[in-house]
């Protein structure tokens with residue numbers, strides 16, 4: 622049961638907003654290849670997946686600034702930002718999905734949610750031009766009625782804007798919606814929107830244990846999440 626469902630009078634959950642990187646797909650190897658291709662072009666030494674994992678979660682601009690900051694002062698970062706971003710984007714699009722894999726239980730979890738009549742949206746901080754072909758390539762696109770990338774709206778997670786937009790699209794109150802993600806960005810956005818939030822422990826949370834993030838529960842897979850939502854709804858009014 623979702624923690625907050627212990628409150629009396631809770632309504633059933635009707636929709637689920639699911640994060641992409643670190644929740645449905647292990648995309649770290651794609652980031653690694655694209656970032657090091659960009660770094661090679663600029664004459665910078667390759668960096669490790671572990672370094673990149675700490676920088677993922679707040680969208681491409683934040684990632685590129687963090688990567689450039691390894692070799693540049695603040696002025697150098699801004700000076701090289703546009704060229705580095707263009708290089709990174711072309712390298713990423715060239716390999717998008719080639720080195721990424723679905724986490725266990727993703728398809729089964731999405732199937733279970735669909736079977737339970739839940740509406741599904743994907744909200745990612747990944748640019749929409751990366752997210753759309755990636756969802757299609759991995760067979761995830763048909764599950765989602767709505768997809769928002771980090772550049773689809775004026776503000777991205779941890780701002781609640783994309784989650785509130787999904788609630789509006791689905792004509793649901795935030796209290797009828799649960800977000801599932803791997804990072805504090807997802808949890809903060811959900812809390813600010815007034816949605817429930819479940820977290821997964823296997824993704825990228827800026828190097829922090831997911832237990833440090835405030836949520837309504839930690840689920841080991843999307844199958845586990847589907848089970849929690851079903852039990853919440855069985856106890857709802």
Ligand SMILES: O=C(O)COP(=O)(O)O
Pocket residue numbers: 640641642643677678679680681684744745746747748
């Ligand atoms: O691209 C990122 O920074 C993270 O994307 P996510 O929101 O799907 O985890």
Ligand SMILES: [Mg+2]
Pocket residue numbers: 640641642643644678802803804824825
């Ligand atoms: Mg994520």
